Amino acid sequence: MKKTSCPQCGLSAAEFGESGQLGCAACYRAFEETLVPLFKQIHGNEFHRGKVPVSDPSRQKMRRELIDLRRALKKAVGREAYEQAANLRDRINELERGTDRQQVAHG
Numbered sequence: 001m002k003k004t005s006c007p008q009c010g011l012s013a014a015e016f017g018e019s020g021q022l023g024c025a026a027c028y029r030a031f032e033e034t035l036v037p038l039f040k041q042i043h044g045n046e047f048h049r050g051k052v053p054v055s056d057p058s059r060q061k062m063r064r065e066l067i068d069l070r071r072a073l074k075k076a077v078g079r080e081a082y083e084q085a086a087n088l089r090d091r092i093n094e095l096e097r098g099t100d101r102q103q104v105a106h107g
């Protein structure tokens, strides 16, 4: 291993290797050669590729809520609780509109 130490805080590559922690912002540059293979080991790749598939948690939550609401609506209708059913229906409509994210002009 190349003998490297940070010119700013004096942290050596060996010390960094032990603690795994950088002493200051300049350490990154000083240990770049040391760090890159280390990060490769940790992440199994060179840094982040930024192509992680993202599932929208808020949308999933909304879908779950819709399912629950539809179930509740069915029950409410079955109990002839029409006022409650109407409220549920409104809420469902609201959520359904929200998932589409369409601009609805009022009036």
Ligand SMILES: [Zn+2]
Pocket (backbone or CB within 6 Å): 006, 007, 008, 009, 010, 011, 022, 023, 024, 025, 026, 027, 028
């Ligand atoms: Zn440093």
